[in-house]
Amino acid sequence: MGDIRQSLLPRDVLSAAKELLYHLDIYICNLVQSGRQPPQVDSKTLELVEEFILHAPKDRNTPARRMSALQELQLLEIMCSCFQEQSRDAVRQLMFAALFNLQGNQADESRMALLGKLVSMAIAVGRVPILECAATWLQRTHRVYCVRLAQVLVDDYCSMVPGSVPTLQNIHSASPRFCCQFITAVTTLYDFTSEELTPPLELLQMIVSWIQDDPHLVLITFLNSPISGSQPITSLDVTPLGGLVRWCIKAPLVYRRDKKQALTNGSSENEPEVGPLFSALHLSVLQVLMLLPNILNEKGLFGRLALLQMESLAALTSDLSRLLDQADKHTHTSSADTLALSQLALDRLAQALQVAMASGALLCSRGNSVEKWCRECLYIVVLLQLVLSGPVMYYNNIHTSPLAYSPHAAHSPIAPHPTLPALPTHRAHTPHAPLAPHPSSHPQYPAQPFMTGMPFPFRPSH
């Protein structure tokens, strides 16, 4: 393979790339046919790819050749047809891997750029084989790069070209595997930490509709891939469940914040409300979780495989408490809304926890770890309660030294709550119950004692 370099050199950029693709195809066919296990593309070939397709500078004294955008488009087109025409899946996979598997060198940047364009184009023109290969790529590659690919696609279809969302929507039918991986990548990408990292509305709608149509979509990768230890730890999760749970729980608080900013910025208010979307998504997620026990049992993995990672949930709770903290600072302005939304977030967390634990998606010894979360959750709940019921002093006391100064030490809210796992269920069916106290009631009402065994001594709001 390496000997063709001399013949490629004098060619112009495009035809060299074309020729290399042609040779690569033949080479890989031979490789597969030879039946050597595992089929391995040698490094010489990879270098050729880097030189003639990705145009990474080979050494310093040869100037890097560049393709014009038009030539690049032609190359992409050729690749598309090349993958389309190749009937053998193994060859395709090998070829894709040869072209786009990251090598940890400086060619990776152009590799990613080309990959982004190729996948984007494959989506547009419906090249399923490429999407399948890309799905595999997404499974194997470090999540950082997966996220980048997802970003490119979202940018292309959700923001750059208006009206092209339906095209992206089609990947669900074209390649469910890719679609599933895409959702995973997207949920990893958009973690609500900043405005840029909030999913575009179109994307959200699209994902919700996908999952609503077919809850199994979420599990496709999990179902189709052999459970082995070969999954690199840095790759994406097997399912997007963790990310989706995170979305649903964080969303109320984040969107409240956004809405407030939007209000102050005076931007348009005619955007459709995202709340219902997340509610639907949450429901779907719960449904998917409910599906899990059967599947796991079928696979014989119940209680052995955690689809929800403990660590990610821990991160989620800490994020949540931070968000609640922030929400708390705004209590005096719009306490009713804030409290309702905070409550919603907590409710979703509790529901998700409970269902996940019940369905075996979350593996935890009912020991320390759960205890710890509960405690954290309890902190949050107590916090809510105190904000609702009384002087600010409580709040301070709780955060500094729970017992030291409180005049109501006897009713310390810190006491471990035995009924905690069931706690949210009391409220689960009324997530939007009017929780707001009278905004001006704080001075008039002295501290409400916290009753043990009465988890939510909300005052009536009339």
Place this chain on the structure above:
Amino acid sequence: MSVVFDGSPLKAMQSSHTHTPQTALSTQELSQEIKSFISGVDTVQGRKLSVREHARCAVRLLRSVPACRGAVLEHLRGVYDEHVSAFLHNLETESNASTGVSSNLEDIIQEIHAVLSEFIRLNPRAWAPLVSTWAVDLLGQLSSKHAGRRVAPHSSSLNELLQLWMSCAATRSLMEAYSQCLAAMLAWCPDACVDALLDTSVQHSPHFDWVVAHIGSAFPGTIISRVMACGLKDFCSHGAKDQGLLVMGVDKGSRVPKIGSVVGILGHLAAHHSDSIRKELLRMFQESLNPSSPLSPTSSSTSWESSPQLRRAAVPFLLQLAAMSPNLFGPVSAELVELLRPPVLLQLQAVLQGLPREELDNMLGLVVHLISQSPSGGARVFRFLADTATPASVIISGPTPSPHEGVREGCDRLLQMLLLHLHKLVFNRTDGVEVNPHHSASSQPQRVIPFLEELQSHVGQLCAETLRLERKRHLWLHQLLCLLSVYGGPSTATEALCQLLTQARNPEELALAWQLHTTLSSCMAGLIPAAIARSVAQIHTHTLGPRQLRQLLLNLAAAIQSQDEERRGATGAQSSMVVQVGSAVSGHLHDFCPLLLHGDPAVSHAAVRLLSCSPLPRTCSPAQLLQLSRAAVTHFFLTLRRRGEGGKAGRDGGQAGEAVNCSVLLLSRFAAYSPLTLKSVLQQLVEGALHKGNTDLFGGQIADMSGAPVPSPSVSPDVGASLLDVNCRFGTTVNFSSSVWSVFHAGVIGKGLKARTITQLPDPSLVIQNIQILLAVIVKCCSSSGLNGSRSPSDPDEPPPINAEAAKVVAVTLVENVCPDVANSELSWPPEEHARTTVERDIHIRRCFEAHPVLFPLLQVVAAGRPALCYCSAVLRGLLATLLAHWEASREAASTDSPWHLQASCLLVSCMGEGQILPPVLANVHEAFPHLTPFEVRLLLLAVWEYVRGNGPMPQKFVFSSEKGMFCRDFSRDGDVARYVAPIHSVLHKNIDRLGHLCWRFQL
């Protein structure tokens, strides 16, 4: 936003695109589209796509396949290029043949534009950076590619370029798209956008400048600051190596492309946004000085402030910018000078200290060049420099506290370099013409130096400042004045000299004027006459205030007086100049003489000083001479009056006295000038002395026609008599009882004598002084050598003899004024009895003498100028006749009882003796008068009469004696005196007891 993409069809298209439901293409179709796009062949029908269809295809892909974005945009470049080519070709051929093609493409370009602008509108964050880079790049490519076309105007004419490109749909569309992007991006990242613009600008400069200029006028705030920051960075990276080339404007800077672009762009923007540019330039200057400017949120993005290197380069950069574009610099300079307060100067110094010496020198040269080329504000700049550079201890006035020493030295150096530079410019300018005599002056126009050009209107101020004589400062200013004068030619030089002459207040200050003249005299002739002429013109137009006028006159006088000193001492350039001043002034004497009568005493005083010391012109028209003499004499009397008033007021006495002296000097010199002037001066002096208005000066009373003092109307009671009434009744009631005249002279019959007015006589000592002065003047005039030139070089102690001709003038004038009736009458005397026929006239004469005490001294002067007294014969006779009548009628015991008559008799006789009308024996009789009775006095006076009757007072009887230098009368030729002496002897005899001591006086 001024960028308006004028095209309603475009908008319509845009809307139609957005509203038509997009037919979603299937994946198959898209695949086909891509293939078509790539190959340029319709894959379905297998034929080649036209440019238009191809572009449409590209747009469809742009809308549906995100991955094709880059390729599509790249393809569209070609479309735009095609359109521009067609457009230009169309222009070049000026035919309508290809309109079809161009309009076709125009329409597709509008489609493209619609799609792009829709995208930008919907998602600016994603599209604006992309499209802006693309559009700018394409614009740059198009502008430089087509720059060589025949129709394309030269890149230096921005406006034409702008016009051309904005009329082309493609470029206009790109511009519009870019503007839209920029407008969208301004909110979050203007830098990227503008940087791309400027990078392209550098790459395609100068063809691309029109784009930047246009964008700049749409977004002045952003672009101006960014352009400058960019230019600064570039300047800094290029270093100051190229600076030297540009200092003198030799090279327009092909080596520094960016700064040229910056200047071009800013220059274009300056038309409409000069204010923002000015602010921005000043802001850059200020920011660059702030040593620890906390990065403000606005400046954090531009960030040149944060780099110390860039900050150091800011000032040289600004200078460079200013040097390359006077338009930019002009408005800034004034404000810049305002900004340069001491703290700022200190900062500036701190910043500049870090620069290498060579660079500093370059900068200094640049600054000097700038100042000398700046068309406005030069005066302020110069004043600022001088203020700052003046050593602290000498700054007396001025609000600015003393600057730091280093700053001061810097300014000092700068100032000196500036002066040196100007010097070179000024003198090379004229040299250039002289060196190439073959080239006419027009072919090599004199180089204009805007700085000096502007300062020409500030010559007055400069002169005033120079005259303040602050230590170093006035040297600079003086140097500048010299340069200015040389530059401005005679007119400026004249003005400067004039100003100095007008404004100098003391000899030191005046010396500056002479220094200036000395410097200029080498290259300019006739400066002083011109300056004097100019001053005179100013006098005529009354542009000078009294104070300035006075100063001017005094300065001129001082100049001329110094001539006299110089004559004694060293001579040199200055003396020649002084001579010039003298001759120039003398040429304009008649222009100065009206100033003698100026209302302001100070001015008239100054004028008299000038006139009294200035040399008299060689030739002068009689009219001017008469005018001069009249003015001089009038002024003389004015000064006398002022002196009197001043004496009363007790102040200005010295000045008034000096004025009198000057006036006397002037009159005497003037009288000596020519017979005409002598005559006129004397005449007017006498007339003036006897004039109604002046009589009180000399102790006189205002006399009416009859010679009697006129009672003031308020004092005299109305007696109800009117000569008119009497005359009207003349025919009916004949009243011959007495003469009408006599009746009215003495009063109305039946009503007693007319009341004599008691006028308040002035201070007798003052009167005496005045009379003395008057006499001194007259004597001086009379004794000057004007008439015969026979001034004997006798010893100076003895006063020169009174000139006979002059005395005659006085005599004749006197007679005319005392009694016009007897002027030119017979000189010989009739018998005493005939005096009865002339009683009326005699009384008039006597009253005249009574009213004007000054007459007797005048007579004495006349008498001294023998034989002039002869011409007064009639007056003498009249006076003597009335005296005789008086003494005859007097019933007093002694002559001393009527003092006036006694005095008059004594004076008369002594005068006649002095005038040699009487022989000494007879002339001495007056010594006896006070001791005699009135009758005896009459006897003696009768003897006098008899003698004169017998020996008529004829001038022919006088002969000139050369040893005495005057005329004398030989009495021995006349008849025997003895017979006239007999009555004297009788009287002597009768009163021998009292008159014994006088006997010897009457020996024959």
